[in-house]
């Protein structure tokens with residue numbers, strides 16, 4: 199069993215105290231003397247903890263737009279051996295939730311607060327828009343800095359750059375190599391967002407070089423690890439560009455050698471997407487081996503998370519897959535918010551585990567801050583919960599609800615309380631409400647996903663889905679966790695149109711959101727609506743601002759950058 203040095207010392211010490219006290223008791227000394235001895239001995243147990251606790255290094259790897267069914271450990275046809283190995287060795291989060299789009303998730307990840315409490319609940323920051331994560335919120339980097347961490351971000355920011363105060367290097371990070379906007383070309387680092395401009399920096403310095411982002415970020419991460427003085431705890435936020443789409447003219451980009459690993463994926467777009475994912479997977483493997491080589495792995499916590507569900511159904515011209523979950527990125531269906539995530543660390547007292555306990559992206563700040571020895575009360579009134587003990591010791595469920603979002607501009611909302619999820623409003627503009635297999639039907643291989651033939655597109659009648667339940671929980675550490683959709687009802691009231699009436703789903707028995715049970719459970723609907731209105735009363739106004747033409751990179755030497 200893996201234990202930290204201080205735990206060994208503490209356990210040995212408490213054992214010693216217990217034995218000594220038993221000795222004192224037998225020799226019948228005065229009350230005062232035994233009280234004094236007791237206090238003195240107890241102190242000797244506590245001092246070693248303070249002296250030997252070394253805050254762990256934290257490596258937070260965020261994949262952009264990685265879908266539920268884009269990793270091997272969920273049964274994807276895309277092989278991700280490095281990610282899978284790390285996941286299987288750690289704790290896989292089977293009920294892990296994120297926001298359905300980039301900026302809200304990243305804001306929540308950095309602050310431990312729901313997007314409604316940040317003003318980030320409506321859509322994402324477009325490059326020419328003058329807004330960002332409000333400055334009165336301290337980021338994870340800022341908090342960890344107070345605990346003595348060195349803090350570095352490599353990759354995507356997407357929390358605002360219209361003024362220098364919003365940049366990561368002004369918000370707790372010692373350094374940043376990467377880009378400030380939401381997406382760009384993987385090679386030229388040009389972002390087209392109303393205007394064209396270069397978006398790649400080393401801190402403030404513009405970098406105009408051609409390289410494949412995913413590989414460059416790996417190199418930058420290695421540089422940070424190699425130059426890091428191990429006597430200081432390190433926070434590395436590795437926010438990959440992969441596997442977000444590039445610009446509209448070239449959404450899918452991967453070096454051919456990665457694409458060539460997937461000759462068996464016949465769909466051309468999905469095959470390039472698989473190549474993008476393979477580059478990400480190699481990056482994870484390389485970073486982890488560096489942590490081994492540098493003797494840091496024993497005292498490191500690695501968190502791997504997607505920022506939102508996958509852009510399936512050609513969203514953004516991309517080819518991610520959430521199947522069999524319903525919907526895509528930018529919807530409040532499970533496919534948009536039920537995220538890929540796990541934690542790996544030798545500091546965990548468990549190995550090769552999965553948890554069905556609820557985990558939300560807002561929990562990382564308090565969890566990591568707590569694991570780093572910080573007092574979570576320092577973080578103020580946050581929405582996240584410290585789950586370190588639960589993860590470390592396979593503890594019982596801590597969280598009972600997740601607010602998926604309340605968007606007052608688009609007028610939709612969703613919340614999960616215990617086993618139920620309520621969705622109301624036009625959560626996807628009428629698009630992307632279906633179940634999208636990972637390969638188009640004509641090229642569907644059917645060899646990697648036994649139930650893939652069950653749906654070919656969202657229009658297929660639910661009645662055609664076999665009513666058998668397929669319990670395919672992972673039985674051992676190398677069995678992928680494959681979602682069991684359960685049966686679909688043929689009752690016409692089971693059809694959900696959240697734009698006309700709220701829909702209710704019982705997620706444990708219906709993770710694929712086939713069966714709207716709102717009509718038969720009006721009491722539960724009311725309870726969840728009440729929970730939503732309690733949250734709504736605490737929301738701040740969205741901080742979105744319309745695009746500003748002064749952001750145009752042609753006014754600033756062809757580069758995107760703070761213009762106000």
Ligand SMILES: *[C@@H]1O[C@H](CO)[C@@H](O)[C@H](O)[C@H]1NC(C)=O
Nearest residue numbers: 199200201546547548549550
């Ligand atoms: C986890 O597995 C590794 C390798 O199999 C082993 O060395 C370690 O002791 C295990 N830790 C726990 C807590 O079981």
Ligand SMILES: *[C@@H]1O[C@H](CO)[C@@H](O)[C@H](O)[C@H]1NC(C)=O
Nearest residue numbers: 315332333334335336578738
């Ligand atoms: C930040 O400012 C907003 C808007 O002024 C306010 O509603 C919110 O409570 C502040 N949050 C914190 C953590 O200070």
Ligand SMILES: *[C@@H]1O[C@H](CO)[C@@H](O)[C@H](O)[C@H]1NC(C)=O
Nearest residue numbers: 424425426427428429430431
């Ligand atoms: C690392 O930091 C410690 C503590 O600040 C210092 O004593 C040591 O010299 C540093 N090592 C290197 C190689 O810079």
Ligand SMILES: *[C@@H]1O[C@H](CO)[C@@H](O)[C@H](O)[C@H]1NC(C)=O
Nearest residue numbers: 609610622623696697699700
């Ligand atoms: C917003 O959505 C709610 C619940 O779906 C609905 O009752 C209300 O009429 C909608 N408001 C607007 C302005 O569309």
Ligand SMILES: *[C@@H]1O[C@H](CO)[C@@H](O)[C@H](O)[C@H]1NC(C)=O
Nearest residue numbers: 395396404406407755756757
């Ligand atoms: C980047 O380099 C390319 C090729 O050398 C050049 O055409 C382009 O103008 C440069 N962009 C900026 C913003 O300097």
